[in-house]
Amino acid sequence: MSKNSLGDLDNLSMLDLFRMEVETQSAVLNECLLALERESGATHMLQDMMRAAHSLKGAARIVGRDAAVQVAHSMEDCIVAVQNHNLILSHRQVDAMLAGVDLLVRIAEVPEEILESWSAVHQTEVDAFLASLALMANPAVDLDSTTLPQSLSASIGGTPAVSSPSKREIAIQAPAQTELTAKSSGASERVIRVTADNLNRLLGLAGEARVGSRWLYAFTREMLRLKQYQQGLSRNLDDLRESLAEVPLSKRAAMRLNEFHDRMAIFQRSMVERLEELEQFDRRLASLSTRLNDEVLDCRMRPFADGVQMFPRIARDLAHSLEKAVRLEVIGESTTVDRDILERLKAPLDHLLRNAINHGIELPAQRKLVGKPMEGVLQIMAQHRAGMLLITVADDGRGIALEAIRLAVVEKQLTTAELAREMSEAELLEFLFLPAFTLKRSVSEISGRGVGLDVVQTMVKEVGGRVRVSSQSGQGTCFHLELPLALSVIRTLLVEISSEPYAFPLSRIDRAVKLPRAEIQSLEGRQHFTLGEQQIGLVTASQILELESPPSGEDVSIIVLGEKTARYGVVVDRFLGEQELVVRPLDARLGKVQNVSAAALMPDGSPLLIIDVDDLIRNIENIVSGERLTKIGRDEGGEVKRAWKRVLVVDDSLTVRELERKLLDSCGYAVDVAVDGMDGWNAVRTGHYDLVVTDVDMPRLDGIELVTLIRKDSRLKSLPVMIVSYKDRQEDRQRGLEAGADHYLTKGSFHDETLVTAVADLIGRAES
Amino acid sequence: MTLLHWSAAARLLDRDLPEGYLDEKTDILSAQKNVIEPGIKSVVIFRLGLEWLSLPAGIFQEVTELSRLHKVPHHADGALSGMVNVRGELLLCMALDVLLGLAQSPEENRSKEQTTKGRLLVCNRGGDRLAFFADEVHGVHRFHPRDLKEIPATVAKAAATYTVGLLQWKDKTVGCLDDELLFYAFNKGFA
Numbered sequence: 001m002s003k004n005s006l007g008d009l010d011n012l013s014m015l016d017l018f019r020m021e022v023e024t025q026s027a028v029l030n031e032c033l034l035a036l037e038r039e040s041g042a043t044h045m046l047q048d049m050m051r052a053a054h055s056l057k058g059a060a061r062i063v064g065r066d067a068a069v070q071v072a073h074s075m076e077d078c079i080v081a082v083q084n085h086n087l088i089l090s091h092r093q094v095d096a097m098l099a100g101v102d103l104l105v106r107i108a109e110v111p112e113e114i115l116e117s118w119s120a121v122h123q124t125e126v127d128a129f130l131a132s133l134a135l136m137a138n139p140a141v142d143l144d145s146t147t148l149p150q151s152l153s154a155s156i157g158g159t160p161a162v163s164s165p166s167k168r169e170i171a172i173q174a175p176a177q178t179e180l181t182a183k184s185s186g187a188s189e190r191v192i193r194v195t196a197d198n199l200n201r202l203l204g205l206a207g208e209a210r211v212g213s214r215w216l217y218a219f220t221r222e223m224l225r226l227k228q229y230q231q232g233l234s235r236n237l238d239d240l241r242e243s244l245a246e247v248p249l250s251k252r253a254a255m256r257l258n259e260f261h262d263r264m265a266i267f268q269r270s271m272v273e274r275l276e277e278l279e280q281f282d283r284r285l286a287s288l289s290t291r292l293n294d295e296v297l298d299c300r301m302r303p304f305a306d307g308v309q310m311f312p313r314i315a316r317d318l319a320h321s322l323e324k325a326v327r328l329e330v331i332g333e334s335t336t337v338d339r340d341i342l343e344r345l346k347a348p349l350d351h352l353l354r355n356a357i358n359h360g361i362e363l364p365a366q367r368k369l370v371g372k373p374m375e376g377v378l379q380i381m382a383q384h385r386a387g388m389l390l391i392t393v394a395d396d397g398r399g400i401a402l403e404a405i406r407l408a409v410v411e412k413q414l415t416t417a418e419l420a421r422e423m424s425e426a427e428l429l430e431f432l433f434l435p436a437f438t439l440k441r442s443v444s445e446i447s448g449r450g451v452g453l454d455v456v457q458t459m460v461k462e463v464g465g466r467v468r469v470s471s472q473s474g475q476g477t478c479f480h481l482e483l484p485l486a487l488s489v490i491r492t493l494l495v496e497i498s499s500e501p502y503a504f505p506l507s508r509i510d511r512a513v514k515l516p517r518a519e520i521q522s523l524e525g526r527q528h529f530t531l532g533e534q535q536i537g538l539v540t541a542s543q544i545l546e547l548e549s550p551p552s553g554e555d556v557s558i559i560v561l562g563e564k565t566a567r568y569g570v571v572v573d574r575f576l577g578e579q580e581l582v583v584r585p586l587d588a589r590l591g592k593v594q595n596v597s598a599a600a601l602m603p604d605g606s607p608l609l610i611i612d613v614d615d616l617i618r619n620i621e622n623i624v625s626g627e628r629l630t631k632i633g634r635d636e637g638g639e640v641k642r643a644w645k646r647v648l649v650v651d652d653s654l655t656v657r658e659l660e661r662k663l664l665d666s667c668g669y670a671v672d673v674a675v676d677g678m679d680g681w682n683a684v685r686t687g688h689y690d691l692v693v694t695d696v697d698m699p700r701l702d703g704i705e706l707v708t709l710i711r712k713d714s715r716l717k718s719l720p721v722m723i724v725s726y727k728d729r730q731e732d733r734q735r736g737l738e739a740g741a742d743h744y745l746t747k748g749s750f751h752d753e754t755l756v757t758a759v760a761d762l763i764g765r766a767e768s
Numbered sequence: 769m770t771l772l773h774w775s776a777a778a779r780l781l782d783r784d785l786p787e788g789y790l791d792e793k794t795d796i797l798s799a800q801k802n803v804i805e806p807g808i809k810s811v812v813i814f815r816l817g818l819e820w821l822s823l824p825a826g827i828f829q830e831v832t833e834l835s836r837l838h839k840v841p842h843h844a845d846g847a848l849s850g851m852v853n854v855r856g857e858l859l860l861c862m863a864l865d866v867l868l869g870l871a872q873s874p875e876e877n878r879s880k881e882q883t884t885k886g887r888l889l890v891c892n893r894g895g896d897r898l899a900f901f902a903d904e905v906h907g908v909h910r911f912h913p914r915d916l917k918e919i920p921a922t923v924a925k926a927a928a929t930y931t932v933g934l935l936q937w938k939d940k941t942v943g944c945l946d947d948e949l950l951f952y953a954f955n956k957g958f959a
Contacts, residue, residue: 204856211856500838545841587851587860589955594842599851599858606836607851607858682952685929714921715928 014063015112020193021059022068022108025052029075029101030313036082037094037316043083050079056104067119067126068107074133075100081137091320093136098313103129199299200584206296207582209289211605213282220275220282227271234264297582300340300486304382305333307342311353315378318357325364325375326357332382337389338486341463345391345483348456349380352393352479355453360397360477370474372396384485388465391481400471402428429469433457456481464490464507490583492610494576494602495559498547501608502572503581503600508613510560510567512575517556526624529558529569536560539620540571545595561613561620568620579603583610595619644670645766647759648687650680650694650706651724656747660693660724660755667756668766677701681709684716690763696725696736704739711740720762724755810910811935813942814889814902817870819927820942822935825908827947829892830854834901837861847957852899854890861888862900862954868927893951909942911935916944 029052032045053076060068075097081087089097103126110118241257249257312328319326337345361367361376368374381392405428406420414431415423433453456479460467465483484490492503493512513531520529520538527538538558542549550573558569581600586593597612647669651657661671672687674680678700684692692710696703703723710716721743723736728746736744743758811822812831837850849863864870885904891897916933927943930950935942 201857204858206856208853208856498839547839547841584858587858589860590840590843590848593840596841599838601853601856601858605853605856607838607853609838609840609851679952682949683956685949686953686956 018059018063018065019108022056022105025056026101026105027309028052030098031309033089033094033097033101034312034316036089037091040089046079046083050076050083053079060104060107065107065115067123068104070126070130071100071103071107074130074137077137078133087136096132096136098317100129100133194299199296202299203296203582204584206289206293207601208605210293211601211603213286213289214603216282216285220278223275223278227275230268230271234268237261237264297486297489298336300338301336302339302342303333304335304337304342305330307337307345308333308349308380311349311380314350315353315357318354319361322357323363324357324361326361327375327377328353329377329379330381331379335382335384335389337382338484341389341483341486344459344463345481348459348481349391349393351453351455353378353380356393356395356397356477360395360399362398387485389483389485391483392478393481394476394478396476399473399475399477400429400432400469401473402471405429405431425471429471432469433467464505490581490610492579492581492600493559494579494608495541495557495572496574496576497541497545497572499550499573500547501576501602501606502541503579503608503610504559504561505610505613506578508561510562513558513560513569514575515556515558517552517554520556531560531567531569534567536567536569537624538569538571539623542573544570544616544619544623562617566617566621568617568624570616570620581608581610644668645690645763646670646672646688647691647693647763648672648674648680648683648689650674650677650683650692650698650703652676652695652698656695656724663755664693664759667759669759677703677706680706684710684719685713689719691759692719692721693724693759694721696723696727696732704735707736707739707741722758722762805912808910808912810908811942811944812889813906813909813937814887815904815906816865816868816902819868819870820906820937820940821864821868822909822942822944823891823947823950827891827893829890829897831905832888832890834886834888837901847954849901852888854888854899859890859897859899862898862950864900864902864950867950867953868930870927891947893947896951896955898951898954906937909935909937919943 029049032042032049032052035042035045053072057069057072057076060066060072078087078093078097082089087093237260241261244257308330311330315326315328356378357376361378362370362372364374367376377396379392379394381390381394383390383392402425406423409415409423409428409431410417410420414434420428433456457467460481460483463483465481467482468480469477470480471477491506493506493509494501494503496502511531515529520527522528528535529538530536540549541547553574557572557574559572560567560569562568579602583598584600586596586599595612595615596609597615598610600608600610602608647664649657649660649664649671650673651660652675657673657675661673664671672683672689674683676698677694680692680694681701683689692706694703694706701709703725707721707723710719710721721741722745723741723743724745724747725732725736726747727733733744742762745755745758810825812825812828813820813822815821832854835852835854837852839850840848847863847867849861849866851858852861853859887902887905888899889902889905890899913933916935919928919931919934930945930953931943932946933944935944
């Protein structure tokens with residue numbers, strides 16, 4: 001029955017597949033081009049490029065993107081020219097080829113609906129590009145005299161766009177995928193794509209298998225008890241035989257007794273054998289399910305190289321535009337990183353990289369003056385250390401001028417001049433992570449982009465890591481990002497709230513304490529207790545979560561959360577212990593659930609929820625500061641709202657729908673909207689409305705059909721319905737009224753009071 | 769030798785028909801064909817408290833044992849009764865009785881029955897998945913839409929909203945629910 005669970009690549013359109021192909025092959029092309037620019041002898045790269053360009057051409061032909069076919073073809077020509085030594089790839093030629101890669105990516109991103117108009121607008125650009133590449137591939141022409149079309153040169157300096165396939169998919173591969181590094185190619189492991197949904201389902205099943213094996217273990221223990229019981233029984237029989245030995249027995253009875261004894265012995269042997277088998281099977285299954293689980297979890301890991309492949313290109317383009325010489329080194333490309341973390345690392349790394357090239361690394365001439373090599377080195381390094389992922393971004397530039405920070409801190413009145421003078425290096429560097437703190441007076445186009453290092457800090461904090469910076473004047477700057485190895489597995493404290501399990505991330509808990517009820521003090525109706533020297537206010541978890549409060553016991557279990565200045569104690573039913581959990585996202589239909597960040601499964605397979613500590617703290621603060629009062633007020637507001645006249649607006653045009661909604665809303669009616677007739681029919685049956693305002697021409701179910709359905713329904717037949725349509729001929733009006741509409745308006749009537757007056761005529765004013 | 773075989777074969781083939789064989793075959797051939805009429809619908813029939821209800825069989829993905837429910841904070845009342853684990857996947861669980869405005873059957877009866885006959889039904893309607901508890905599941909039943917009866921005015925308003933008609937099954941009256949509207953109302957509950 002579960003056909004739908006097979007939602008994988010089959011569901012992707014050809015265009016989606018083409019975009020994936022472009023994503024993969026453009027990365028190959030970029031990488032090869034950069035390698036060839038550094039080292040013109042890397043001729044084996046040419047074959048890879050040829051293959052990539054050829055695949056792209058074929059794929060583009062299948063989806064009918066002719067422009068992409070042409071671009072890929074002209075790039076092939078250039079590669080052939082290089083292979084035949086008719087063309088040498090220097091900066092300018094690499095620029096042109098890279099522009100071609102960008103162009104391909106852009107073509108792939110154009111949505112199908114606007115492909116025609118896009119082609120019309122951009123054909124000249126494509127033609128100009130083709131012409132420039134044709135000139136390049138043709139050895140008879142002086143290369144330096146050929147110039148790129150303006151739009152293309154401009155796009156070279158920018159970020160190469162990364163295409164995003166419409167469906168979220170991830171690449172899975174066996175460990176250590178080091179494909180296409182400068183030295184080796186072709187030896188990479190095969191990579192397949194699996195949708196994130198599929199992988200999550202796999203993860204769920206693997207987890208379930210482990211739950212099953214845990215059950216079997218418990219069952220085996222039970223069976224052992226059974227065996228012992230049976231052994232006791234057998235001993236009883238022996239005792240009986242012994243005591244009967246002195247009694248004369250009939251021959252028949254003696255025979256029965258012996259028979260009983262023999263059968264018991266057979267049974268016992270067989271029981272022992274079966275139990276051994278069961279135990280063996282249990283061990284095998286346990287090991288198998290654990291491995292399966294680990295392996296599936298590993299699938300979420302990707303090599304670091306996957307997340308940084310666009311950086312060499314970005315670094316090169318940026319350095320060129322600043323007339324600096326920068327070499328980017330990526331170390332630890334095979335280090336495995338959780339795919340979610342890798343994805344989220346991109347923006348912060350991009351920011352750090354631009355910062356380093358823009359502000360850190362000096363111009364070649366300056367570097368020469370201070371005795372450094374002309375080419376600056378920028379290192380991005382990934383390694384596992386002590387159960388954490390450590391990412392280091394280091395440059396050998398001028399370093400951060402501490403005095404400049406000191407000045408800026410005082411200038412921005414973040415502290416006094418005296419205090420600033422006292423501050424240590426580490427303390428001063430901390431200021432760099434404040435929002436909108438910058439040492440440059442004008443935000444640079446290149447590295448500033450309106451965001452500061454706080455972006456880096458925010459991301460790192462979000463995933464539960466931390467960031468440090470160290471700097472040596474004249475020697476360089478180094479950023480250290482410490483991140484958890486996997487987002488999907490977190491260590492938690494399990495607790496019970498309202499008799500159901502919940503988990504608090506361990507990293508967010510200040511401490512967990514158990515107190516006798518007598519130690520809780522009360523002040524002005526608020527409860528608190530003393531921890532060390534501090535008075536800590538108490539709130540019950542069930543109150544914040546709006547759940548039933550359980551009967552209170554002897555002891556109070558408290559989790560202390562928050563920062564030093566604002567700490568709160570959250571009272572839970574009881575502590576269940578520490579547990580490592582595989583995090584599952586909440587069903588998307590739920591949206592953001594207040595105070596909850598995700599779900600997970602208990603070792604026994606029952607569901608639990610993971611607490612969103614930030615959310616919780618915010619809510620506690622609201623309660624403490626009396627916000628709950630306004631909440632009660634809001635409920636009263638809700639009462640009033642229910643007494644309002646409720647109108648349902650059904651229209652497939654967003655503009656008209658919103659216009660009508662605002663118009664009626666401003667008159668005090670409570671307005672709901674539906675996007676087509678079917679949606680309207682569903683809404684009108686499940687909600688309680690005083691009036692329906694509907695369009696006529698709509699997909700799925702048109703307005704006339706909707707009115708007919710309403711008039712046929714025994715419970716809705718007296719509901720007032722108004723049609724608002726562009727159709728203003730007499731026969732249209734007639735049709736609507738015959739179907740049972742109470743009123744027929746044309747859409748021109750928004751501009752005056754007609755609509756509002758008509759509504760008031762039908763159901764009265766909103767207030768009454 | 770061959771002659772022996774031949775005569776044995778001839779005896780076997782020429783033997784008299786068993787008693788009643790012809791009658792039996794005649795009956796089978798002359799019996800009225802059980803033609804499957806076009807338009808036949810199949811539904812899964814289940815019990816919720818005191819009510820027997822049904823939903824189109826096509827939307828059901830599986831029927832499984834009860835599993836532990838976890839409430840979702842701030843969604844305590846309404847169409848969502850919580851989350852359940854079905855084969856390692858967390859699914860939203862619909863409070864069908866709340867949606868339909870059904871009276872709860874006596875508390876103690878319910879808990880006793882839930883352990884034996886109670887089932888968790890898992891639905892998938894065009895990718896929208898959800899689960900709900902039923903006190904008892906009968907199985908698949910086929911009927912022709914013309915056998916559907918009108919809903920009497922006495923049926924509670926909320927339940928009537930979601931019922932497209934009534935079906936006679938054995939000695940019971942089964943309410944056929946509108947799956948589209950049910951999913952709509954459930955999903956809208958969190959919009």
